[in-house]
Structures are given as structure tokens and as C-alpha cells.
Amino acid sequence: MPAARRDERVARNEGAHVSQFVLLRQRRFAPFFWTQFLGAMNDNVFKIGFTSLVTYQAARFSGVDPKTVAFLISAIFIAPFVLFSATSGQIADKYDKAVLMRWVKNFEIAVMLIGAAGFWMHSAPLLYACTFLMGVHSTVFGPLKYAYLPQRLAPDELIGGNGLVEMGTFVAILLGTIAGGVAAGIGATDAASAAGLASDRPPPGAWWLGGMCVVVALVGRAASALVPPCEPSQPGLRINWNPFSETWRNLRLAHGSRTVFLSLLGISWLWFVGATFLASFFNFAKDVLSADPDVVTVLLAMFSLGIGSGSLLCERLSRRRIEIGLVPLGSIGMSVFGVDLFFASHALPAAPHLLSVGEFLRVAAHWRVLADLFLLAMFGGFYSVPLYAVIQSRSEPSHRARIIAANNILNSFFMIVSALMAMALMAAGVGIPGIFLTTALLNIVVAAYIYALVPEFLLRFIAWMLVHTVYRVRLVHAERIPAEGAAVLVCNHVSYVDAIVIMAESPRPIRFVMDQQIFRSVFFGWVFRHAKAIPIAPAHEDPAALAGAYDACAAALAEGDLVCIFPEGKLTRTGEMNPFRHGVTEILRRTPVPVVPMALRGLWGSAFSRFAASGQERPLRRGVTSRLTLAVGEPIAAADASLERLQETVAGLRGARR
Template identity: 40%
Template sequence: MLLTKRFLPYFVTQCLGALNDNIYKNVLLLLVTYSQVSELPISVNMFVNLAAGVFILPFFLFSAHAGMVADNMDKAMLIRRLKLLELIIMSCAAVAILSQSYLVMLLLLFMMGSQSAYFGPVKYSLLPQTLKESELVTGNAWVEMGTFISILVGTLSAGLIVASDHSVIGAATIVVTLSVIGYLCSRAIPALPPQGKIDKIRFTPLSGTWQSIAKVRKTPGIWMAILAISWFWFLGATYLTQFPNFAKLHLHADATVVSLLLALFSIGIAVGSWICERVSYGHVELGVLPFGVLGLTVFGVDLIYAIPPAPADLSFVYSFSSFISDSQHYRVMADLFMVGLSGGLFIVPLYAFIQSRAAKDECAQAIAANNIINALFMVVAAILSIILLGVLEWSIPDLFLLLAAMNTVVALYVYSQVPEFAQRFISYLLSHFMYRVKVNGRIHIPAQGAGVIVCNHVSYVDALIIMGSSTRPIRFVMDKSISEIPLLKYLFRHAGVIPICSPKQCKATYENAFEQIHHALNNEELVCIFPEGRLSVDGDIAEFRPGVERILERDPVTVIPMSLSGLWGSYFSHKGGHALTTRPKRFWSKVEVNIGEAVDGVTLGRHGLHQNVSELFNASLKSDDITKA
């Protein structure tokens, strides 16, 4: 995928853009922090935080319009125009650098932010249009890796440029050269026709912003994913902005060490993105998010306690070589790397989740809404830093400690609002730590539209295993007694489980279940039923009950046959006694989920569906990895 024409030109273009942004921004900040303090009309702290706000303010102002444009215009043509604009801005920036006009450079930073605000929606909404669904996480991982490796190279280069004898000429030449190369690369991006249907797009910065936010708030999952991503950028922007003064005041280091800290953070995010792609197994996997959340808190707190004591000679300043040769700095470096790695685990699945759940003709607008909220959070981050550091006179370590504490609160809020995130985590733990789950035929699950999944019923955790095999949410029809198991009922209830029981037990529950199924299918949802009506008592597939025919008679939707193998004999199955009552005997055993091609359930009837599921089940039993025992 990386070397294909549909991805590589775009990938190189966006990497060069990120590289150029970071060289320019960091050169400006380093020059101000270390070289030109006396020439500024405001304090260094104020200038640094103002620069952060100036760069991201355009995302808040222009992202809504940018999303509309990206959805309703050829994305390749839009990228080329934006790269040409970058070339013009950077040519002006070169003149400002040569004349050392720092306030003009600040104005041009705002213009670069504006160009980036228009590039952001097309950058991410392009991926679901040019990549297969199974490539979406991989594509996002490459984009995040490329972006933060570009940040790495940009930050290292900025430090080297500022430390050189020809810093001004070098910076001016590099930003223009990268703009030219980026524009040439953009010309190789294949045409990507617009997916929206709006002919005339109005430029309404304020009302458009609120409308964009209101639209995504109608989909709670996407909205919470946006809030989670925005929180990461709140945290990340604060770290990145404060690194120069953190290194200068608390690590007693020079500009080259600032670049090292930024590099460790960026490498960490790139490595975390790569790990996320590896552990997601080819599909959008929200189950890895809690690992990222935990890392952001644990390593964020440890970073504070890792700060070494000040050197005996307060006039001594660490250079790059002396800093890395002193072992007392290793813990600081490791913590920064792990904070970045945790961030990579955190944001890659969230971006892929938004792309996979947003409507095709509104994907760029969803990304634009994400950028708006990102910008809002980063503006708040800059304001908070100014207040805490400037007005209340907090130290930078105090600010970092507050971020780590707030991270836990934000995570608890997001998970309480979107139970699917917690369910995916439980499913991931089951699928990759308690069991080794292999999924065959995931492509047969329809990307959109109503459908009924029919599957054999082996254990109490069947629903959680099946949930992890699908990137789409699934409504499960489940025996009422199973849905009320104390340890699992919270997850089942918030997963929208539809409880059912025999009409002899409760006629109202039985009839209400079919009404809920009908409503779900009319709402274009996936519904999974276990037509056997109860857990297997011998590991084999029992006769299917007529309930599935009643469902399809009323709503003749697509049926996806599915089988589970390897769960018979687990702690959650009835082998050797009632489930959950025997001593666990199996750990990390192999489980296989086989998903067959969609069929016409009305024509096949319950007996035909039983045969399809049985064939999938028997095929898995014949493999070397799965045995009935």
C-alpha cells in the first residue's frame, strides 16, 4: 500500500508539509527563546504561548468551510492549490527571517495555520476514499508515523539551524525549498472526485463552525472520539509549547536538548502508531485505547519525579552530548518517549473510527469538526498555560502534573458516555489475552445497512468475541438470564442488548424483543441472534428455533452466517458443569470466528441457515488449530 500511486504521492506531500511547518515554527520559537529576548516588546513566555495560539486559531475559524470544500471538490486539485499557497507564504517567511522581523514572522505563522486548517480535513478524509476498509488503520498509522517523524526531523533541524553560524540564511532557504518539493509531489496525486453534492459553499466562519459541531454531536460515538482526540492535542500542545522553557529552566539545557526532547516525544508517537497498527490486526480497534490512556497518566506523573536536581554550578548549561551522557537524565528521556508512544496508541484508532463511521459525503466535515474542537482545546491550553505560568506563577512541572491528573478524569468521562469504547476494551482483552482469536471472512460483514447475523451459541462471552470481530456496532438478541449476569449486565445493557425469553416465561419480554429487533433493522443496524435459543450443552449446534424466520418474514434483510469454535470447554461454557461454576482450566486457547458470505435467509429458512452455520463450524474443526475438545 505504501508504495502505490494512490497513497505514496499524498503521503510524501503531507510529510513535507508537516516538516516545513515544524522547521519554521520551531526556528521561530528557538530564536526568540535563546537569541532575541531583548528585541521583543513582550516577554518570552507570552510570545511562546501567543505563537501557539496564533498557529491554531485558524483551525477554529476556517475548518468548517474547509470541510465543506474538501467534501465537494476534487481532493487532489485542492491539495495542489494548498501547496501552491504554502509556497507563497514560505517565500514571504524567508524574507521575514532574513530581515529578522519577528512580529511579521508571527503573522505569517497565522497564515501557515490557515493553510494547515484547509489541509487538515482533506488530509484525513482522503484516506477512506482511496484505501480499502481493511487498510484504514494501516493508512492512519502511516500518516501519524510520517507526520511525527517529520516533526522529529523538523525539530532536530530547527535546533541545528539555530545553533549554526548561518542560521538565518539556512532557515530561509530550507522552508522555500521544502515548499517547492511539496508542490511538485502533490501533482502526482491521482484525481479524487468530490463525494458531496453541494454546488455553492458559503463562507460563514462563526455560524458554519457551530453548525459543523452540531452535526457531529448527533452521532455520540463520533463526538466522543473527537473530544478524546482534542484532549490529546490539548495535552500534546502544552508539552510541545513548554519544552523550550522546561529544558532551559528545569533541565538547565540549551537549544539542542530542546530538539532532543521534542524528538523523543515525536519518535514515541511514531512508534506508538506503528504498534497500534500491529495490534489492531487489520481493522479499527478501539480496544487499545485504554493502554494509551494509562500510559499518558503513568508516564506523565513519573516525568515530574524524574527531573534531576540542579547542577552545583548554576551557570552550567547542558549541551546535547553532555545531557545524554549523564545517566540521571535517562528517566526523563524514557518518560517523554513513553508519553509519546501512549499518544500514538491513543489517536490512531480514534481517527480511523471517525473515518469509518462518518457518512462518505460528510467525512471531511466530520474531520473539520474534529479540527475545530482540537483548535478550541489548544487555544484553551495556551490560555491555561499563560494563566497558570504567568499570572499564578506555577512551575512547568506543576502544569505537567495537572495534565496527568486531568487525563484520568477525561478518560473516565469519555468511557462513561460511550459504553462501546469499554465494550471494545473488554472484547480486546478476551480476544488477545484470555484467548487467541482468529477471524476469517471479516469482509463479509456489510459496511452499512441492516443485516442479521446468525451464529451458534457456545458460551457466555460469545457476544463479546463477536463484537470484536466487527468494526460496526452490533445489537445482540440474548437470553434474558445471560443478559442479567452480574459481572456482564452493565456492558450488555449499554451495548443495546435485546433480552428475550420463552413466551411461557414472560410473553411481554418475548414480544418486546421482536419489536426492538424490527426497530433496529429499520434503523439500518446489525442484529446478531443465536437461533439455538440457549447455550450448547454438548459443543454441537442444536436445532434452530423458528424465531429467526419470524424476524426475516417481517424484515427480509441480508443474513450473515457465522460460527464460533474453540470456546467449548472454557470457563464460560457448560462443559463439565454449569458455566461460571467450574475451575478455569484453559488460558490463551485458540478460538476461531468464521464469517460466511451474506445469504437470502427468507429463501433458506432456519434449516438452511443451520446448514450454513454448521458448514462453517465443521470447516474450522478440521483445521489443525481448532479442536472440539
């Protein structure tokens, strides 16, 4: 069998990997998953039950404004994130995370007993206090959750593990919403509430809510008992109990890496968007859709299924790598469908009464609303999962939990601002659809700002789009591209997009050595300037540029970066490889590092190659997309990397296919 054909078969086999759902059968992940799942579910059983009671049975709770109570509950819940996140991050770094999870679940049981008393006594102050305490529970658990994953999962499992956690969180939100909403509606006396008649006797729903919250907390504690030990990251850490100075210190730690810090801001912005939508659902259902409380469950079901689907799809779309190119894709989709939700909300027929679920679903216009919610949330999954993985992978293990704590601080700040913005807009007469539109437009501004600061996100998006639309890429031994450490990559040069294809398939950023003329072009120049490419020119054209390129390559390799060079020095005009030039050997002479040979197959004949200039007829059978292969060879020591051996190795990897 020819080598190229054999490698194609290897590439197909490499694409078949173990599903991320296998983690749900492993002790290192499953008990942790169910512990966090039940905690998220209980949060929402309580919050949705409380919100439903005060929205639709306001007469039972004196002094509560049903129009703004959902935003108030949200603000109270996240206030502890501002106050205690810094301390929680230190505790998570200092102690065994499994032991801490069990203590957190003990605390949850006590809190839910207080909440049950609040439901049975229909006491708003007691329920507000329980909301705050549940916020404390989540504040402590957050750093544990996201710091546990990178300690227990391999790097290529992080995307799948985070996807499962995000999916599980929103399925838990959905189930908690259904359970909380159904329980709150048991035995409700709408007529009495409408007439303003309060009863001293709690309805049966209050008993159900209280009992359910306590039972879920007990089951969560049982699950936490099975979480395996997880050694502390920094056991000698001395805890600073001053939340203000420690909060500032955590934010400075997070700011140490520009990409990590802006990823934190990106996630916090997602929580701003999500909090705005989720807290609006009850009023959206009642005042805009003219629907009863059960329809809120349908709205949240679509939102939860959307973000769960997006989170799970991330692993397949990213090929189990941390693919930050999905982040801009997610932000684009969130804005598009957020804006469309505004217009869909103004195209609804009038309803003579509050619609039941069946009546709501029989109206065609409502399906557009549901589709917008599903797709907005699905793109939110594309947005969030890679960002969480970036933070986990690029943070120092010794203070990873404190970085997560800094994330929680920022999240809480953004969510509080979200609640204040929504309340201010409603006070100014802006309806719920207007709040949705404002949020979607702000998302465009925030996304553009972040991508301008860190072009890596946008560059990876361009590369990802190229290899998932124009090209379909098969990988052969892509694991040979080093995950860390300095190395020189050498590859044949077939088209203007060779570097973008390699960039899209690399697990880490690459510094490309780029012809000075291409570097100065309008589109490709913009891409490669932001990718920190190194422009080079022949000695007879610009000796200063050549010397500067060698110096830049040496500096990049000294910093542990990957440097990629196309030793042919120019695009092929015939499809055959040009002789390799001495630039690569000069780079290795200055900085002896391993050389990783690579070959691209199938780009000859594409729109970005010089196929048309060759005088040959373009084959129409290529269709809309081109199939190509990136084959990676075994690393070669610098001492053995002669030009002859490198060219022979790259030619062998390419095979007969151009």
C-alpha cells in the same frame, strides 16, 4: 484434510496481508503523503527555529518574553483554525482536492519568503505575522488531507493510511525540529545574548533558517504536482463566506452523529494534551533538565518516535479494521505515563551547567523521562488513529471535509485553551512538571466523561482486551460479516463470553439477543445493556418479554442493524450443540433478511464455559491463554434458512473441535 483443520490454515493465511507501506509506492497515496509531510516539516522548521532563537537569543528580539513565547507562538499559529476552518471545509468539498493542494503550496512559498525576511531582519512582528499565515496554510490543508484519504483508500486501508499520515506528521515534526534547532544554533553568540548585547547583523543561523523554509516549500510544491485528480464531493455547494454562521453550521453537521461528534471532541482533547507537552519542551529542557537546546531535539525525537510507533501499530492491533477499542487503551496509557513523567521530573540530579546531549544521556534518571515521553506518545497514537478513521468512515461523503473543518475548529479552541492554561499556571508559579501532572489528571476526567456518553468505546475496549489477553482468536472468512445492511447472525453457544468475542471481531456494532437472566447479571448485564442487547425469555417464563424481544429485533433490522442470536437458547453443558429453537425463524418470518451462520471453536474448557460443571478434568495444557477460532459461513437467504439447515451449517463450520 478435515474441514476444521483446513479452515485453521485459511485463518493463518488471512492474517498475512499486504503491508500498509505498499501505499508509499502508489501514486494515489505517495505524492499526497510527501506533500503533507513536507508541509508539516516546514511548519516546524519555522516554528522551532523561531522559538529557539527567542528562547536562547532573547536579546536579538526586543519586547519578547522567552518564558512564554513558545505558548504565544502556538496560540498565534492556531488562531486561523478558529477563523477560517469553516470556509476551508466548504472549499474542500466544492473543488478538486488535488488542485487545491497545489494552490496551498503556492501560498506556502510566498509565506516562507516573508518568514525568511523576518529571520534575516530578526524582526519579531514579521515572524509573528508569518506564524499566523502558516496557520492559515495548515487551516486550508487540514480538511483536504483527511477528506482525500477516504476517497482514495479502501475501507480496510483507512487505518493503515491514517497511521502512515500520523507517523509521517510526527517524523516531519522531528526532522523539522532538528533542522530548525540546528540552523538556529549556527553561529549563535551565547555570550553576547547573555550580556544583553543585540547585534544589527543577523547570525548565520537566520540565513540558514530562511533559505531552508523556502527550499522545503518549493519541494513540497513539486510533490503536490503529482497528486492525482480527486473529484469534489459536492461541486454544487454554495459557499457561505460568513465564518461565524458557517462555523455554527459545521458544528451542527458534526453533531448529527453522536459518535462522530464525540470522536471530534476526543481528537481535540488529544491536541490539547499534545500542544501542552510540545510547547513546554524548550522550557522543560532549560529549566527542569538543565539542558541545552540540542536536548529539546532528543525530547521531541522520543515523542515523535512514540506517536509514530503507536500509529503504525494500530493496523496490526486492529487487524486492518476500525477498532475503537484502542481509544480507551490509549487514554489509559497517556495518563499513566503523564503522571509518571511528573515524578520522574522530581528525581533528577542537579546540574552545574546546561548539559549537552552526551552529558544528558549519561544520566540514568533522564532515561526514565525519555521512556515516559515515548510511551505517552505511543499510547497517543493508539488513541488518535482510530478516532480519525471513525470520523472519515461514519461522516457523509457529501460534507466530510466540513466535518473535518469542524474538527479543526474544535482542535484550535482546545489548543488555545491549552496555551492559556499553561500560561496561567506558570504565572501562578506552577512549573512545567506541574503542568504535565495537571494535564494527565485532566485526561482521566475527560476520558471518563466521553466513555460515559458513548459506552461503545469502552465496550470495544473490554472486548478487544479479552481477545488479546485471555484468548487468541483466529478468523475464518470474517469478511462475510456484512459491512452494511441488515442481517441475522446465528452461532453456537459455548460460553458466557461468546457475544463479547463476536463483538470484538465484528467490523460494526451488533444487537445481541440475550437470555434475560444473563442480561440481569451484574457484570455481563452492564456490558450488554450498554451494547443495546435485546433480552429474551421463554414463553412459559415471560411471554411479554418474548414478544418485546421479537418487536425489538424487527425494529433493529428495519434500521439496517446486525442482530445476533444463539438459537440453542442456552449454554452447552457437554460441549456438543443443543438443538436449535424456533426463535430465529420467528425473527426471519417478521423481517426476511440474509442469515450469516457462524461457529466458535475452542471456547469449551475455558474459564467462562460450563466445562467445570461437566465433571471432566480441566486440561492444564491450555495455559494462560486459549486459542479459539471464529468461522463465518456463506450468507443464506431467509427463505432457505430452515432450522435444520442452519444447525447443519453451524455444526459443519464448528467441526470436531469444541
